Amino acid sequence: MNWGRTLAAVGLLAFVIGLGALVAPGAFALGIDRYAVIVLGLLALGQTLRVVQARRNGPRRRAETATPELPPSVASPGDDINTVLGTFDRTRHRASERTWTQLRDVAIAALGRYDGLSDAAAREQVDRGTWTDDPVAAAFLEEDADRAPIGRRLRRRLTGASPYSEGIEHTVAAIAAVAGVPVEERETRRFGGLGGLRQSLSGRDAGVDRATAVDDPDPRVRLTEHWHGIGAVALAAIGTGVLAEQAAVLLVGVVGIAYAAYARSATPPEPTLTIERTVEPADPDPGETVAVSLTVTNDGDRLLPDVRLVDGIPRALSVVDGTPRLGTALRPGASATVTYAIEAQRGRHEFGPAQVVVRNLVGTAEREVGLAAETETPVTCVPALAPVGEPLTLRSQPTQYTGQVDTTSGGEGVEFFATREYRSGDPMARIDWNRHARTGDLATLEFREERAATVVLVIDRDETAAVGPEPRGETAIQRSVDGASRAFTTLLADGNRVGIAALGATDCWLPPGAGDAHQAKAQELLATHPALAPGERPDTVLPFGWLAQLRSQLPGDAQVVLFSPLCSGAVAQVARQLDAYGHLVTVVSPDPTTGDTAPSQLASVLRRFRVADLRAAGIPVVDWPWDDELPVALARSTRRWSR
């Protein structure tokens, strides 16, 4: 039984008879009392209020559109203090005390490392609260942390500041001070002016962050409730008109009835659309602008009065000009085109489905679909390999190929190494004639042998490496890939045999080799391998199974250069294990940490711990500050090592 239909039919019947009564008064004389009219007029106004109330409470719905224009958001190294602490200490403490216990341990470790205190002395200082000048931090880590002075507790109550988060902030800042990590003024991201007013009033998030369209959105069909409450217009006019006995006001209700009837249609049209996309050029250089043209055509035989479309831009790319959005009405067979420009970066990028929302003319119902183009138009950007421009110092190690690694054995080379007694057969040019003139002895000069190394560049692509200091900037993984590509070029040009691996990705493996074909393979792998694709959020890597496989693939004498932001203890552990297995390890570590929030300061402190531990274990670490170029960081490290 369809109540809606019945009511509508009754309504229409009453309307028709009412019109008849207007046209021919007397024909429909029902003899209705004046008081009844007043009651009904009041009822109408009451109903108006109810409808208005329902409109106030009723939800308005619409498809949320993605924001594919923007590059993907990048997590900061310290988004969550518990995650950061978890990278320091994986012990399962009681949940209520975990953060506190771990912070204490970090503080004690920092005091031990930077103030040279013994473990017991540091523990005592923390227990007694004498380790820092900050009273809040000192009190926070004391054994009886809860007994804050009554005055402070009262003030906290009044100001509403949570003592817990306040305590954590102060404690982390104090630890950072001990470790010598610069603490920046916290940057508050606020919206200014009109935008800020809008934000504070509506409190709604501006669109879905980066969620691209999906093939099968849910729900597909949605009533927008755009016209919800339009019946109040008719009811108010008729109620007022009847009570005031004003025919003109009464007849305004006809407009309301018409709109209420108009808004009754609630079937969204079928999206009989196809899209076609062209990109120019399809194989750009990094940073080059790619022009995209998207054409949408109505292939059906009915008008589509309301088509809203957002193109599915590849995840890692961002729009630099124009807009990938279009709102239009399409007659059968008609098409509309939108053009925009995106900026290319390393990788092979596929376009996703375009998010399409079609509404009926009145706008009461919408249907949402993900629409893919029939022909794929990938953008493939393979950056040219560029050398570092600064000698990349590998660790001393002999192999049989000539190359650039200094060895501790004398022989053929350019740098003086030692002299030894002449043996018959030594070439004339290597005899030390000065010495022969001075003493009459025959001696042979030996030069330091420089030999080729076998090097495997390992790129950290753990979830903890997908971080960066800017919310929509580069990640440490991208930095690592750039660094690895430059190191690869330099090392290969120096005559080494170079291979590539990605942490945790068994299929991303290029065995060490040399030559032009090898270089081309490496270029392709670094640019397009899915494990290194920019914009994707990698999984957490459990590196130890992968490590076993890497060891079986690594040639016995291979050196390893690990590119990692060292945001995870497990990755630092990988470096030490590889080193322990006899592969000489060098770590190049882009630094994604910032000093602007407490968790980030803590991440910075913990990263310093890891760098120091690796260096103490004899593994050279190139600390690569975010704002510096790789050659600058390398030059600084080389100076440090030669000192």
Next chain:
Amino acid sequence: MTGIDRSPTRPGSVVAAVAALIGLVASGAFSWPALGIATAGVALLGVGLTLVRHDAVTVGGGLLFVAVLVAGLQNAPLVALLFGAVASVVAWDSAGTAIDLGAQLGRAAPTLRLELAHTAGTVLVGAIAAGVGWAIYQLSLGARPLTAPVLLLVAVLAITGALAVRSER
């Protein structure tokens, strides 16, 4: 690039502003209280469009319509009332659509065709309804039978009831 401008689209805002001003003139010309209420309605519509608030837009549109009723109580001519009523609905509808479109596609996207089609539909329905209302008035000029308003009332109640049933489903 920090984000896209998701404020209401330009064409819809312009249509809403024009319709609101027509509504203001239509009701305000015949009654001082109506002029005051309509001015408040226009202001609220403007606030709603500037601050992206659906509720302000709805209250603004509602005030414009209340101004029409007030003008009607003070014996404004039916033509002005019908103009005012249609204009207030068009202003409210365009403003709401502009806000939704702005949120979905942003201000920079080309949306003119879509909004013209939508507005044309709304204006057309209003024009037909106003024509019918005016015709009824001409036919029954002077007469004020009780039966007719009551039946019309029943009709409206039933139709809105039907709408309520549909939207609850």
